Amino acid sequence: MSVVPAHLEEVTLRATGAVARRQFISRISRYVLLAASLIGVAILIYLAYETLQAGASRVTWHFLTNYPSRFAERAGLRSAIIGSAWTMSFTVVLAFPVAIGTAVWMEEFAPKNAVLSFVKLNLANLAGVPSIIYGILGLAIFVRFADMGPSIMAGALTLALMIIPMTVIAAQEAIKQVPQSIRDASLAVGATHWQTVWSHVLPQALPGIMTGVILAVSRAAGETAALIMIGAFSLILYDNTSPFDSFTTVPIQIYSWTVRPANLGFQVNASAAIIVLMAAVLTLNLIAAIIRERFRRE
């Protein structure tokens, strides 16, 4: 037992007074923020539960392979799934090279002047435009002016226009995160600007770009209003074989079933279709996430 010298006063290191108050606030904030996050999760779980309860029984092989019908039990998603698959494929192929290319150009190659700031400002605005405006635009340009009619191609182009701004912004942010020291190192060994971008900037930015891709794909897969505007809201009783066919998509089919009178029993179909759509979107996101993790680990 040591003797405490006289000049060392007893000091308490337990939280008192102002420190105790500050610590209390800090501890509470943790739980408040946790609660905020849980609200989102709770809503998701509730919606998932309700939908699964309502529609799980209807998700059968016949449901996936039947055409729409007047009778709820026989109505299926066949044409909608095929239409969605066609549309999403074209949308992805059209939108992502343009979006990622734009982001690379804006961040790496474009001269930093007023024109660039103007373009960036406009992109930010475009990302916030309601999708139905893109539908009207698509109707005017692709369906009428370019005479594509209410086809898969017109739908894909409209959706591509819609998701390009948000993808560009996400990709831009990802490219900005790549530290300048990596670019310096690459240029200092005699690589050209493009070689630096291709070999170092893009691989390092890829996780962030994939996050943008995930968000954009989810948005496009669930898009209804824009496609209704270009005329996809129709009864399709055949399999699409050409990008210039008329088409329908799963979200449109969900909408069309939801607005039927309740006594006809189509709400079950709608719930089942929602389950199918969510499963598809989750699978796409999973693939993109796997790609992202592969590049992140490197």
Next chain:
Amino acid sequence: MPELKVAVGRAAETVGAPTSDVPMTFTGEYLDEQRLILKPEEQALFCLSNVNFWYGHKQALSNVTLEFPMNKVTALIGPSGCGKSTLLRCLNRMNELIPGVRIEGKVEYRGTHIYGPSIDPVEVRRRIGMVFQKPNPFPKSIYENVAFGARVNGYRGNMDELVDRSLRQAALLDEVKGELKKSGLALSGGQQQRLCIARALAVQPDVILMDEPCSALDPIATLKIEDLIRELVKDFTIIIVTHNMQQAARVSDYTAFMLSDESGAGRPIEYGHTQELFTNPRDKRTEDYITGRFG
């Protein structure tokens, strides 16, 4: 080298002395006797004449006239902000990556003005390599780090052999042999810096510029790199910026002392053989700096 020890000893004596009234920047005239140009037999590789450099409106280099000799280590020393790194980056056109910079004057490498109209910066950087202050290996394997430069420059020979040779030249091969697939970022700081040196060596340059290569490293790693520099100078020309005067004295053959004026623009004040500059500096400002009175 008794005189050299005296100079360093003087520094040791005055360390801890209060900073004197010697200003950190000069206000006087340049003494024309300061020899900034090499004698013909010293084989100048770089000739800078009247180089002025601006970051936007701020002038960073003012009327720099200097020559760097072939196959020697030249050190650039001086207080912070005097333009050493700026000058270094002018030599391989790395400065033009920063927006808003402007350069005037002549920077001649082997007789060719590297900022000339038809000169390609990629060609310049292939011959004039650079090692940075903070080690910056690529987030790839050790092998890929070294091979990248050679690959993008179209190297057609045996890549394994080139990687081996570069790692050996950089005194890193023994420590990573057999683990070339490991990520470059998994190495220690000193090893990462040697990896960056190996990466620069793989493109078989003529000159290696080093911007304070040891400032982020511990003393043992620093010593290894200093030994490496003395080895490399047999085959390459090395220009090194350093804050550490003792390092400049140990490692370099020639030293240039730089200082900035009131507006912040820098230029070399004195230049010569390292031994002479450290034992018998001609300019009082040089003497004040190396004896630790300021900086």
